[in-house]
Every structure is written in C-alpha cells, then in structure tokens.
Amino acid sequence: MDDQIPEELEGYREAIDALDLELIDNLAKRFDIVHRVGELKRREGLSVVQAKRAEEVKDRAAALGEARGLDPQFVRSLYEMMIDHAHVLEHEIVDET
Template identity: 40%
Template structure:
C-alpha cells in the first residue's frame, strides 16, 4: 500500500537505529566482561539486573509506554547480555 510506504520506511529506519544501539550496548558488555574476568567479578549481579530492568520500566512509564512490556523486553535483553558475559568469561578462563 503506497499510502503506508513513508510510515513503513520511518519504522524501518527506527528499527535499524534500535539494532545499532543494541550493537553499542553489546560492545560495552564485551568491555565489562573483560573487566569482570580480570577482577574475578561474578558475571551476573542480580541487584544490577533488577536495577536496569526497573530503570527501563520506569522510563517507559514516564514516556507513556507500557512499562510491563518494556520490563519484559528488557528482561530478555538482560538475560542475553548475562549469557554473553558468562560465555566471554568461560572462554577467557580456558
């Protein structure tokens, strides 16, 4: 549908920007993983996990977004981030 094309293009652009930001987030996770391995810090710090998830949910709420959805989405992002850190540390210790 031609009438939706410009909107779809804008959404596609935003999707790429979100993915670019996730790439940047994972670049930082790689740096943090190296520090955690060197300093013998646990890969998963539950207090920080909870803080990040709640910060995202609260910010979403402030913007009028569904905070439960954002909390769920961030739980997935954080779980994968923690898995990435654990894998990095395991590989570094072999």
C-alpha cells in the first residue's frame, strides 16, 4: 500500500478540519450561554433540569438533522450528551455558595 495521500483526500481532510474548528467554536459559544443560564437559574431559584425543554431541544435537533440527511438517532445522542453536560455545569453553578 502506498503511503502517499491523494491530493483530493488531503483537501477533504482540510475541509473536515475546518468544520471541526467551527463545531468546537460553536460548542464553546453554546456552553458560554449554558453558563449564563446556570447563573440565571441560581439567581431565580429555578430547577436545573427542565425535562420538557430538554426533550423539545432533542426532538428539534433530531428533526433538523433528519431534514439534512443525518440519522436522527445519532443527532439525538449528540444532544443528549450536550444536555447532560450542560446539566452538570449548571448544577456546579447553582450549587455554588
């Protein structure tokens, strides 16, 4: 097998790397907002876990993903992980004294 990487493959990899950077940037922005939500929930005495809202977000994401040709269960799983992590972060903020 040849160790030479075809130029076309290298181009695809560069495109994926650029998209990965955008994904990470957007995740950072999302979790910055999660931090603000945690502060608001602490200030207002709101529950961290709001199950109805979490389900709405996952349903919406799955539908958006499916409309774009993605496996909706895959998208739902990604959002479950993000929401679970958001809850951990919000609990840390709400539980601060």
